[in-house]
Amino acid sequence: MKILHIITSLELGGAEKLLTELLPAQKKLGHSIELMILSDVNAVFKKDLEEKGIKIYVSKYNSKKSPLNIFEINKKIKAVNYDIVHVHLVHAQYWTRMARLFDRSKNRRYLTTEHSTSNRRRNNKILGMIDKFIFNGYEEIVSISYATENSLYEWVGGKKEKYAVIPNGIDLSVFENSTAIPRDEIGAEKEDIILMMVSRFHQSKNQKGAAEALEYLPKKYKMIFVGDGILEEDVKNFVKEKYLESRVIFLGKRKDIPVLLKTADIIIQFSFFEGFGMAAVEGMASGKPVIVSNVSGLADVVGGGGIICPNDPKELAKIILNLEDKKLYNHIAEMCLEKSKKYSIENSAEEYIKLYKEILKR
Structure with missing residues (x-):
């Protein structure tokens, strides 16, 4: 399979650290694994991933907040024709969901992993409506624990069969x-x-x-x-x-x-x-x-x-x-x-x- 992971950045954090080990492990299983990041500011894990043979693309706008990332993501996905697009963290989740609106491929699948049980958006009803649109645009919503899944499901709902739990791993x-x-x-x-x-x-x-x-x-x-x-x-x-x-x-x-x-x-x-x-x-x-x-x-x-x-x-x-x-x-x-x-x-x-x-x- 050709798999593209997309994450907001590679700053110091649990989700970012996970990818430094998950992506090389997936590559060892015989798949083509690449990574796209929206910003490389303070990308402490970038060198580590590159040394492990993971090809990394940085959005030319180099900003996690730029809506132009929508077109950059869409362009990248179409150029390589990935089978799977796997998304992590909020900015990447938002822009990739919007980019998907311009993807006419019927064979490509999109999924996202939720890495936290809470965030500031969950105190705002309007953002709640937006989050429902964003998350329900993915074929699968993976959570890193049952606590994370339960919290997210209460927030955005959707079809329960689209939810899965896969715990994080370490070497x-x-x-x-x-x-x-x-x-x-x-x-x-x-x-x-x-x-x-x-x-x-x-x-x-x-x-x-x-x-x-x-x-x-x-x-x-x-x-x-x-x-x-x-x-x-x-x-x-x-x-x-x-x-x-x-x-x-x-x-x-x-x-x-x-x-x-x-x-x-x-x-x-x-x-x-x-x-x-x-x-x-x-x-x-x-x-x-x-x-x-x-x-x-x-x-x-x-x-x-x-x-x-x-x-x-x-x-x-x-x-x-x-x-x-x-x-x-x-x-x-x-x-x-x-x-x-x-x-x-x-x-x-x-x-x-x-x-x-x-x-x-x-």
Whole structure:
């Protein structure tokens, strides 16, 4: 099959990171896989994909907001005559849906993957009507978790048989085979117990709550945040207000996530809402205990492996202290490693290829 993935950009994010592993895995299955992005601004994953042999096209308008992307997308699809067009993230979803209005091919199939359980558009009735038009223009609507599917179906409706769930996947071997780095390289000391949260600083995340948990923990506990984002300065100010600067380390945007996770003692994913929780899976695959907030996307992924916690700093601190019991710590770590095996990138790639074949037969 000739398959074109279209995504808004390759900035730091869960959907973007997924494509760096999903597309090469699909290519290994013997299919022609290419990618189109609307903008290459801050495209941190672009080089990674190119090095893995994925051909990337950037819209000549290099803007995710330009309506002219409609014609650029249509032109690209017709030039190569793809069998499948697979779309990710809102701007790509909108412009590709509109581009389809100009596609007269009866054989080509369009599908989209929804990567989040919530967004600001869902507070606006007019945007709700637009979203219904957009999503119902795809043959298949894939969600990365049942929580994501239920949320989206409530929002846009449509034919239930058009909906499917395919969990995200990761290259498990990368995390299993990584080794820890010296703690002083990340600003921690040998005796510290390292708590780590890998995540964007975004309204969906609760770095403040994770940092606040330190107030209820001994000073040997240190919190390391990995990632950047629009709310990073806000969280840094919060840490200063709480006099926690000596116990919170901001590493910024990093690409050596596997070795960082191996260096941590406990992985935390505190979120207000989450479509899937890729960082939680990566933490589990690293063989470390993972604690997540009790929101549906994360709970679905981690349940039966890690620990699900109320989104409350005091409760988080209690759970962390419980893990000082080495027997419990090792048990949770083993459970996490076993649960992570469900989320291999090979499984995800095969499920998508199977779905592509099914919708081509319709």
